[in-house]
Amino acid sequence: METPGNNRAEHDAAASFDPLRPRLIRVAYRMLGSVADAEDMVQEAFIRWMRADRAAVLEPEAFLRRTVTRLCLDHLKSARHSRETYLGPWLPDPVVEEEEEPEDVTLPLMLALERLSPLERAAFLLHDVFGLPFEEVALTIERDATACRQLATRARAHVREARSRFQVDRVRGLELAQAFFTASRTGDMKTLGAMLAADVSLHSDGGGKRHAALSPVIGFENVFTLHRNLSALFEKHGSTLVRTVLINGLPGFVTREADGELQTTALDITDGKVSAIYVVRNPDKLRHLH
Incomplete structure (x- = not known):
């Protein structure tokens, strides 16, 4: 009692x-x-x-x-x-950003963090992202400060490319996300093709619970063909835009698909072109969005 x-x-x-x-x-x-x-x-x-x-x-x-x-x-x-x-590509849970402040850890960086050891990940996040001195990092992960510096240095070497990529500004990014949604759902393949980079990749996370590609789709031709095939399904079954929004620091959109479930699509934009597409379909990862 x-x-x-x-x-x-x-x-x-x-x-x-x-x-x-x-x-x-x-x-x-x-x-x-x-x-x-x-x-x-x-x-x-x-x-x-x-x-x-x-x-x-x-x-x-x-x-x-x-x-x-x-x-x-x-x-x-x-x-x-x-x-x-895990069945198929693993993507972090999508976090929709409500505030105007840009995200400090974008989706590509979170994927790069997955390749680190847990201690490297902790040292990098605590020092490089949250700005804690190495003495505090050392107390937190129970290693000496010298070891923490080495962990963070190794982590930086692995995530440098993901962190240094050019990020499009919020307004322009959401405009591109809206255009991508419209082109992909209406079958406007000319517009869609013009948006894709030559080395574009698509990563879809269904977790074995909804249909999704079991490996990344790599290259313009493969991604373009996939969307051309999908456009016929969208035309037949529908796909409703819930909102365009930043998802883990990337422009994207939330949709409700034909099965009634939500889906998020985040676009990595490099030099004005879509260089990577991240689609989360696993319902377990979308519950918090409801």
Whole structure:
């Protein structure tokens, strides 16, 4: 049975925790690439915060960031097998950006982070993205500062290309996303073809639960042919635009497809051309958008 003392303790813990929750979710999501898993890690951190001697914690945000990061590191170890056995391409859960502020970790960068070890990923995100000094990174991942610098250096070498790519501005990007949606759904292949880069690639994540290509579609001819075939299906069964929006830092759109499920499409734009297309169809990854 709950007592007034227990209720008071939970209220006090929530009062100090809740203002930090959005920032902790950002850390966890960038570590894991899953909205649901990020929320689970942050909720577990809250449970530990309730049990902690909070009066002895001088910097609650640093304490909680360390807790969330360590929980994520443990989770990544157990999640590695499921990623390796995932059916078809794996893409992070799509996060729709409501604010005007540009995303600090774009979808291509998140995919590059997948190739890092959990410790490299943590060191890079905490130092290069969230701006923490290496001394704080060292306390968080329980390694010395020198080792953390080496981890971050190795990580940078792997993600440099993904991070340095030119990003189109928000307004122009959403205009291109709208044009891409219209051309792909109406079968305007001339317009669509003019938008695609020669080395364009398409990555679709159905997770084995909805139809999707089981491997990336590479090159102009293959991507163009796929969309030409899909346009006939769109004409027959329909595809409704919900909104154009930035998805993980990339211009894109959310649609409701013929099966009634949502779908997100994010476009990587390089030199005015679509260089990569990321389509998430796995319903498990789209629940939070409802």
